[in-house]
Amino acid sequence: MRVVLGLLLLLLGLCGSGAQGERGGLGEVGDINEFQETAPSNAGEESTERTTKQTTPDIWAEVRELRDMVVELKVYVAMLQRENSDLQTRLSSTERELLVSKSRIDQLERENAVQATELRSLETRLTATESKTSDLEKENADLQTRLSSTETELLVSKSRIEQLERENAEKPKVAFYTALTDAGYVGPHNTDTTLKYSKVFTNIGNAYNPATGFFTAPVKGVYYLQFTVCGNHTGLMGVFVFKNNQKIMFNVEWKEAKLYKYFTKSVVLELIAGDTIHLVLPSTYSVYDDGDNHSTFSGSLLFPL
Numbered sequence: 224m225r226v227v228l229g230l231l232l233l234l235l236g237l238c239g240s241g242a243q244g245e246r247g248g249l250g251e252v253g254d255i256n257e258f259q260e261t262a263p264s265n266a267g268e269e270s271t272e273r274t275t276k277q278t279t280p281d282i283w284a285e286v287r288e289l290r291d292m293v294v295e296l297k298v299y300v301a302m303l304q305r306e307n308s309d310l311q312t313r314l315s316s317t318e319r320e321l322l323v324s325k326s327r328i329d330q331l332e333r334e335n336a337v338q339a340t341e342l343r344s345l346e347t348r349l350t351a352t353e354s355k356t357s358d359l360e361k362e363n364a365d366l367q368t369r370l371s372s373t374e375t376e377l378l379v380s381k382s383r384i385e386q387l388e389r390e391n392a393e394k395p396k397v398a399f400y401t402a403l404t405d406a407g408y409v410g411p412h413n414t415d416t417t418l419k420y421s422k423v424f425t426n427i428g429n430a431y432n433p434a435t436g437f438f439t440a441p442v443k444g445v446y447y448l449q450f451t452v453c454g455n456h457t458g459l460m461g462v463f464v465f466k467n468n469q470k471i472m473f474n475v476e477w478k479e480a481k482l483y484k485y486f487t488k489s490v491v492l493e494l495i496a497g498d499t500i501h502l503v504l505p506s507t508y509s510v511y512d513d514g515d516n517h518s519t520f521s522g523s524l525l526f527p528l
């Protein structure tokens with residue numbers, strides 16, 4: 224393009240210099256016409272001839288010059304046409320690219336709008352989440368406080384439980400349950416006879432001795448003792464209760480001539496370690512037991528003292 228402009232300027236420069244120069248270029252053609260038209264009105268023929276002789280070779284030179292210029296201009300026009308065609312090609316290609324760019328810009332703008340919407344929505348959600356997070360943090364702090372308080376309470380409880388378990392483990396356990404015999408009638412005898420309850424079903428702490436019929440308190444405490452006497456002979460039925468070989472209770476019943484008779488008695492006694500309890504069948508009395516466990520003796524430690 225610069226080359227073209229340069230050439231154009233050069234040509235214009237040439238034309239200008241011709242017009243301004245001393246009798247040359249296109250200006251001289253005008254002058255020639257003017258001369259020819261005005262010639263008849265000129266006064267002196269001699270001066271006219273002289274002028275014509277001087278002008279004629281200049282006209283041919285001018286014509287050649289003009290022909291050259293025309294050739295140059297044709298070349299220039301052809302070049303301009305090529306450039307024009309090139310420029311049109313580039314223009315339409317640029318326009319296509321522009322369309323593509325515009326479409327791309329539209330698409331990007333749409334995407335941008337969508338992203339802006341999403342961004343706003345995300346910001347809203349972020350705000351909500353932050354608020355929720357701070358709520359949760361507060362709740363968490365509360366829960367941690369409660370947890371540590373609960374843990375402290377748990378430790379105290381565990382320590383208390385361990386203490387109670389130790390106390391419980393150390394606490395003596397005493398309980399027994401026995402029945403007299405499978406042999407049927409015991410008695411009547413001529414003397415008072417210690418009843419040896421021989422069927423031992425429960426004997427936690429081994430405080431009851433079936434070989435002697437004696438219960439021995441292992442620790443100081445309050446004991447609950449109970450016995451059931453069954454009789455089947457017509458007549459007196461009963462037992463003495465002995466504590467440390469001292470009679471502390473006598474229970475007696477009259478049995479009619481009917482099938483089996485029972486009575487049950489119980490005592491709550493404060494005993495010290497080593498105190499004994501046993502039951503004695505009075506002379507002339509009898510009790511009855513068999514596989515059905517009619518006559519029993521049982522007891523347990525309620526609590527130590």
Ligand SMILES: *[C@@H]1O[C@H](CO)[C@@H](O)[C@H](O)[C@H]1NC(C)=O
Nearest residue numbers: 407455456457480481482483
């Ligand atoms: C119990 O006494 C009744 C009535 O006297 C008698 O019929 C029954 O045979 C007695 N039972 C035993 C096992 O002796």
Ligand SMILES: *[C@@H]1O[C@H](CO)[C@@H](O)[C@H](O)[C@H]1NC(C)=O
Nearest residue numbers: 402422423424513514515516
């Ligand atoms: C007598 O007591 C023992 C121990 O509890 C039991 O195994 C047995 O079955 C009892 N006898 C009857 C007839 O209930």
